[in-house]
Amino acid sequence: MDFPISGQHISPIYLAAVGFIVGIFGGFFGVGGSFLAGPGLFVTGLPMNFVVGTDLAHIVGKSLVASREHLVRGNVDMKLALIMAGGTMIGTEAGAQVIQYLKQFKMVNIVVGVVFIGVLILISAFMAWESWATIKRSHVAELRLKGKTAPPAVSRFHEKIQRFRLWPMIDLAESGIKNISFWMILIVAVVAGFLAGFLGGGAGYLRMPLLVYALGVPTKVAVGTDLFEVAVSASYGTLSHAIKGNVDILIALVMHTGAAVGAQIGVKLTDFFRGPKIRLAFSPLPLIGAALIVYGLLTGHQMK
Template sequence: MDFPISGQHISPIYLAAVGFIVGIFGGFFGVGGSFLAGPGLFITGLPMNFVVGTDLAHILGKSIVASREHLVRGNVDIKLGLIMAGGTIIGTEAGAQAIQYLKQFKMVNVVVGIVFIAVLILISAFMAWESWVTIKRSHVAELRLKGKSAPPAVRRFHEKVQRFKLWPMINLAESGVKNISFWVILIVAVVAGFLAGFLGGGAGYLRMPLLVYVLGVPTKVAIGTDLFEVVVSASYGTLSHAIKGNVDIMIALVMQTGAAVGAQIGVRLTEFFRGAKIRLAFSPLPLIGAALIVYGLMTGHQMK
C-alpha cells in the first residue's frame, strides 16, 4: 500500500500486526509501545523523522483506549497525570526542536538511533536487576501488601527523593505518595517528554519506571497514570510534529486498527499479575526495540 505523505510503500497487514502487538504490550505494561513501534516502522525504510511523528499519532489513539480501561479499574492518578502532562509537553517540544535541528544536517537516523539504543539497553538492564532482586527478597511482603509499596530493592533512593522538600509540596492520594515536591515530578516529566519528542512515542518505557522508582508510585497505578498522561502529552506532540511535516496520518490510522484491540487485551492481563512480575516481564522488551534499530542502521536506511 502506498502512503503519499511519506512516500513509502508498506504492507497494511504488517502495520496492523505491529499495532496489535504494541497494543497488548501498552495495555499490560502502561507504555505507549514506541520501543517496538518506532523500530518496527524504521526497518520498513520510513525516514526517522516520520517514524517519530507517526509513532506519536498512533500511540495517542491506542493510549485513549487503554487508559479508559485502567480508569475503570481505579489505576489512574489523575492529579499526578495532569502534572506530568504539563512537564512532558515542555520536554516534547524541546525534543521535536532537536529533531528539526538534526534534519538540517541529515543526521536524524544515526543520532536518534544511537540514543534510542543506549536508553533502551539501560532501562532493560536496570529493570531486570531490580525486579529479580525484589521477587527474591520480598515475595511474601509483596503478597501481603498487594503491590501497594515501592520496590524494596530501590526503596532507599525513592525515600531520598521524597526528602527533597522544595515548595510547593503535594500529596498524591491515589498513588499513596505523601508530601512530595512538585518540582521533582516536573523534572521527571520534562526528561521523559524530551525523549518522547526526540525518540518518538510516549516515552512510557522511561516514564513508567521513573514513576515507580523515583516517585514511589505502585506499579499498577504507574501503568494507568502513564497511559492517561500519554493521552494528554501525545496530543500536543502529534500536533507539533504534524505542523513540522513529520506525521503520516494514514500509517498511524492503519496501525491503530490493530492497536485498539490489542490494548484492551493487555489491560485485562494486568489483573492476573503483580507489580514486580510485570516489571520483570517488561525488562527484556526494550532489547527487542534496540535490536531492530541496530538492524535498521546496519541495512543503511537514510533520510529521504
C-alpha cells in the same frame, strides 16, 4: 500499499501486526510501546523523522482508550497526572525542536538511532535487575506470612526523592505519597516528555520506571497514570510533529487498527499479574527494539 504522504511502500498487514503487538504491550505494561513500534517502522525504510511523528500519532487513540480503562479501574492518580501534563508538553516540544534542528544537518537517523539503542539497553538492564531483586526479596518468609509484596529493590531512592524539600510540597493521596516536591514531579514529566518528542511514542518505557522508582508510586497506579501521560504527550507530539511535516497519518491509522484491539486485550491481562512480575516480563522487550534499530542502521534502510 503506497502511502503518498511519506512516499513509502509498506505492507499494511505488517503495519497492523506491529500495531497489534505494540497494543498488547501498551495495554499490559502501561507504556505506549514505542520501544517496538519505532524500530518496527524504521526497518521498513521510513525516515526517522517520520518514524518519530507517526509513532506518536498511532498511539493517540489507543492511549486514550487504555487510559479510560485504567481510570474506571481506579489506577490513575488524577492529581499527579494533571501536574505532570504541563511538564510532559514542555518536554515533548523540546524533543520535537531538537529533531527539527537535526533535520537541517540530515543527522536525524543516526543520532536518534544511537540514542534510542542506548536508552533501550539501559532500561532493559535496570528493569531486569530491579524486578528480579524484588521478587527474590518477596520470598522472604516474613513477607509471605503477612501476605505482602516486598517494596522495590531501589526503594531507598524514592525515599531520598521524597525527603527533598523544595516548596511547593504536594500530597498525592491516590498514590499513598504524603509529601513530595512539585519540582521532582515536574522533572520526571519534562525528561519523559523530551524523550517522547525526540524518540517518538509516549516514553512510557522511561516514565513508568521513574514513577515507580523515583517518585514511589505503586506499580498499578504508575501504569494507569503513565498511560494518561502517554495520551497527553502523544496528542501534543502529534500536533507538533504534524505541523513540522513528520506525520504520515495513513500509516498511523493502519497501525492503530491493530494497536486498538491489542490494547483492549493487554489491559485485560493486567488483572492477572502483580507488580514485580509485570516489571520482570517488561525487561527484555526494549532489547527487541534495540536489535531492530541496529539492523536498520547496519543495512542502510535509513538511506531510503
